[in-house]
Amino acid sequence: MEIKAKKAQAPKKVKSDRAKTNSKKAKAKISGAEAVLKCLLKEGVDLIYGYPGGAIMPIYDALYDYQKKIQHVLTRHEQGAIHAAEGYARATRKTGVCFATSGPGATNLFTGLGDALMDSTPLVCVTGQVYSHLLGSDAFQEVDVIGCTTSITKWNYQITDPNEIPEVMAKAFYIANSGRPGPVLIDITKDAQVGLLDFKYKRTTKIRSYFPLPEVDSAQITAAAKLINAAKKPLILSGHGIQIAEAHEVFRKFVEKTGIPVASTIHGLSSLNNDHPLYVGMLGMHGNYGPNIKTNQCDLLIAIGMRFDDRVTGNLQKYATQAKKIHIEIDPSEINKNVEVEAPVLADAKDAIVALHKKVKKKTYPSWLKEFRACDKKEYRKVISKDLAKLTSGPIKMAQAIKEASDQTKGKAIVVTDVGQHQMLAARYYDYSDKNLWISSGGAGTMGFGLPAAIGAKMGRPQKEVLCVCGDGGFQMTLQELGVCSQYDVAVKILLLDNNYLGMVRQWQELFFERRYSFVELENPDFVTIAKGFGVEGHTVADAKNLKASIKQMLDHDGPYLLHVTCIKEENVFPIISTGKAVDEIALE
Amino acid sequence: MENEYTITIFSENKTGVLSRVIGIITRRKINMDSISASKSAIKGIHKIIIVIKVTETQVRKICAQIDKQIDVFKAFYYDNSDLVYQEIALYKVPTEAFYQGDTVENLVRKYDAKILRIEKKYIVIEKTGHQEETEALLEELEQVGIYEFIRSGRVAIVKPMERLNTYLKKRNIA
Ligand SMILES: Cc1ncc(C[n+]2csc(CCOP(=O)(O)OP(=O)(O)O)c2C)c(N)n1
Ligand SMILES: [Mg+2]
Numbered sequence: 044m045e046i047k048a049k050k051a052q053a054p055k056k057v058k059s060d061r062a063k064t065n066s067k068k069a070k071a072k073i074s075g076a077e078a079v080l081k082c083l084l085k086e087g088v089d090l091i092y093g094y095p096g097g098a099i100m101p102i103y104d105a106l107y108d109y110q111k112k113i114q115h116v117l118t119r120h121e122q123g124a125i126h127a128a129e130g131y132a133r134a135t136r137k138t139g140v141c142f143a144t145s146g147p148g149a150t151n152l153f154t155g156l157g158d159a160l161m162d163s164t165p166l167v168c169v170t171g172q173v174y175s176h177l178l179g180s181d182a183f184q185e186v187d188v189i190g191c192t193t194s195i196t197k198w199n200y201q202i203t204d205p206n207e208i209p210e211v212m213a214k215a216f217y218i219a220n221s222g223r224p225g226p227v228l229i230d231i232t233k234d235a236q237v238g239l240l241d242f243k244y245k246r247t248t249k250i251r252s253y254f255p256l257p258e259v260d261s262a263q264i265t266a267a268a269k270l271i272n273a274a275k276k277p278l279i280l281s282g283h284g285i286q287i288a289e290a291h292e293v294f295r296k297f298v299e300k301t302g303i304p305v306a307s308t309i310h311g312l313s314s315l316n317n318d319h320p321l322y323v324g325m326l327g328m329h330g331n332y333g334p335n336i337k338t339n340q341c342d343l344l345i346a347i348g349m350r351f352d353d354r355v356t357g358n359l360q361k362y363a364t365q366a367k368k369i370h371i372e373i374d375p376s377e378i379n380k381n382v383e384v385e386a387p388v389l390a391d392a393k394d395a396i397v398a399l400h401k402k403v404k405k406k407t408y409p410s411w412l413k414e415f416r417a418c419d420k421k422e423y424r425k426v427i428s429k430d431l432a433k434l435t436s437g438p439i440k441m442a443q444a445i446k447e448a449s450d451q452t453k454g455k456a457i458v459v460t461d462v463g464q465h466q467m468l469a470a471r472y473y474d475y476s477d478k479n480l481w482i483s484s485g486g487a488g489t490m491g492f493g494l495p496a497a498i499g500a501k502m503g504r505p506q507k508e509v510l511c512v513c514g515d516g517g518f519q520m521t522l523q524e525l526g527v528c529s530q531y532d533v534a535v536k537i538l539l540l541d542n543n544y545l546g547m548v549r550q551w552q553e554l555f556f557e558r559r560y561s562f563v564e565l566e567n568p569d570f571v572t573i574a575k576g577f578g579v580e581g582h583t584v585a586d587a588k589n590l591k592a593s594i595k596q597m598l599d600h601d602g603p604y605l606l607h608v609t610c611i612k613e614e615n616v617f618p619i620i621s622t623g624k625a626v627d628e629i630a631l632e
Numbered sequence: 633m634e635n636e637y638t639i640t641i642f643s644e645n646k647t648g649v650l651s652r653v654i655g656i657i658t659r660r661k662i663n664m665d666s667i668s669a670s671k672s673a674i675k676g677i678h679k680i681i682i683v684i685k686v687t688e689t690q691v692r693k694i695c696a697q698i699d700k701q702i703d704v705f706k707a708f709y710y711d712n713s714d715l716v717y718q719e720i721a722l723y724k725v726p727t728e729a730f731y732q733g734d735t736v737e738n739l740v741r742k743y744d745a746k747i748l749r750i751e752k753k754y755i756v757i758e759k760t761g762h763q764e765e766t767e768a769l770l771e772e773l774e775q776v777g778i779y780e781f782i783r784s785g786r787v788a789i790v791k792p793m794e795r796l797n798t799y800l801k802k803r804n805i806a
Contacts, residue, residue: 193651194652218702251705
């Protein structure tokens with residue numbers, strides 16, 4: 044499907060006002076800039092995050108006339124725009140869209156592109172570029188955006204001819220949100236935005252070199268079912284793929300039929316409700332004790348839509364070597380990448396689960412499940428009971444703040460986090476009681492993700508409570524987006540867990556670097572005053588006895604709100620699988 | 633164990649493909665021994681050939697990542713026994729060297745090389761073959777003196793009947 048520039052036709056000799064009322068055939072040409080917006084409308088886009096500048100001005104000028112059809116949110120930084128688009132995409136399963144200008148506007152998107160690629164988030168990012176005749180001349184605000192973003196996009200393309208716009212944009216949306224989703228960047232030179240074209244749009248449904256949706260192979264299903272039916276101690280690892288495939292219902296039914304315990308990766312949180320009798324907790328470095336220990340004792344691992352990230356597997360050489368493995372995965376390059384498996388199933392998670400459901404026997408594993416519950420008791424005694432020990436005065440425990448917010452939102456809020464200790468505790472102590480509630484930067488661990496992503500999530504699902512859990516460090520990376528909260532009245536509830544430290548790094552320095560605290564202590568601003576300066580209400584809670592009432596006040600507030608929580612300065616997140624250790628060497632203290 | 637592998641990649645002929653492919657290899661800090669690109673026997677489909685020294689596990693994973701690129705149809709890897717391959721080398725030697733006995737002439741005969749051009753100051757010799765052969769001639773010519781040497785990337789045809797055709801048929805393309 045080579046994109047050929049159509050020969051520019053001579054403009055039709057029709058007065059422009061007549062052209063509008065005439066038959067459809069006599070449509071006047073439109074600018075490339077307007078075509079971009081029309082493409083977005085054809086793809087059902089009604090929300091864009093962005094930031095204007097010289098090279099994208101024609102598109103912004105066209106946007107002026109499209110404001111009623113497409114909402115544009117002016118973030119305070121392009122990184123805010125792309126993280127907001129990610130939050131929106133993750134919350135809605137739709138494709139997030141953002142705009143930025145050339146040069147620094149585009150480079151400010153890079154963190155978000157890398158983040159979205161790691162976490163399989165569908166985005167279409169449009170960047171302006173200098174005139175095509177200036178490409179390569181080091182023109183003002185020229186950066187080789189295509190060269191720079193090649194390794195952090197699923198696909199990227201530079202448009203230099205307005206006639207390419209409809210077809211390339213259609214491809215962009217198809218690629219971003221098919222197969223394993225990911226970010227696509229389209230760089231459009233200024234002359235292509237200004238130039239004219241006949242607009243005709245056809246959504247892309249096929250690209251000849253791209254096969255996003257593998258058909259379920261019945262032989263692979265049979266092989267997997269055979270392993271499942273023969274297993275004595277099977278364990279399901281549920282990943283992000285279940286959320287992406289929107290497979291929650293079929294997954295729950297499959298789990299209930301097979302009776303197999305479910306452990307989730309961090310992005311698999313809320314693929315099954317926490318209180319489901321077969322849910323046994325989170326995997327990985329700061330996950331729960333049981334699922335990590337039992338990974339090395341089970342006889343079959345059934346991994347669904349996850350990629351055996353090193354934060355999940357710990358030491359690979361000692362990872363579940365005793366177990367047979369089934370890997371259900373849509374991306375062929377993930378199969379046998381980190382862990383070799385006996386039974387790969389190359390398919391969309393939902394399709395695979397539906398096919399597998401028919402072939403598996405109804406079973407229960409009461410004694411196997413009891414082994415998990417015994418682990419839970421141990422973890423409760425050594426970790427959870429301490430984390431949640433009710434303090435009645437003085438600085439607050441992070442876990443306690445999260446638990447309280449969880450209780451008051453009945454485990455049904457969308458939890459959007461930043462990166463650090465508070466993130467791990469939000470993963471551990473929020474009781475996920477509905478589907479698709481977890482939005483966080485997992486693969487990349489991008490500090491600064493939290494607030495803008497929460498804005499995107501709230502705008503995508505305004506009826507949902509959106510709880511943004513941030514640390515004092517990461518919050519300061521993108522807190523300027525408070526301006527968006529107030530300008531557009533985005534009612535996110537920010538739970539700022541302030542330990543006055545880059546806590547996660549401090550924890551590592553304490554545990555692995557002989558307590559040499561090298562540049563991790565912050566001299567923090569008055570966060571509430573800052574929020575108020577942006578027009579966002581808030582208050583500080585510094586005493587544990589006021590925590591409950593403060594969280595209620597935050598949730599009851601109509602509009603965005605910042606609850607600044609003064610936390611205990613030095614607390615560590617446990618359990619932990621230290622670098623190089625095996626999953627069953629997980630330490631409880 | 634490391635081995636020499638030849639990766640053949642069939643792709644659309646688009647600007648970004650080559651840099652995507654190269655990025656997949658260089659991000660692993662693997663040096664490419666040779667690279668060449670041209671059209672393939674299938675109309676509109678481009679072929680890239682890259683030679684690297686890696687383990688089989690590495691080359692398998694690299695191919696999987698290359699496959700994943702939107703504009704790539706398919707990447708295959710082969711070890712040398714699966715291939716008929718050639719490289720072409722050019723040597724620029726001083727014309728003088730031909731006057732001193734018949735050393736150079738003997739070398740040209742022995743290596744089945746060709747004389748491409750004769751100038752007053754220099755002669756250009758061409759030799760096609762495997763790297764060891766072009767390398768051996770180079771070493772010998774170095775004894776008599778050499779101005780310039782250049783070797784092309786590997787071009788290769790695979791012995792098994794092209795897997796790509798089967799693959800494309802399965803996908804209902806071409
Ligand atoms: C952009 C970026 N820079 C640096 C890091 C490394 N890092 C990971 S966690 C962390 C500390 C975060 O501190 P804070 O936001 O206060 O959260 P806490 O751990 O204290 O809860 C740092 C610096 C990162 N993940 N992202
Ligand atoms: Mg902190």
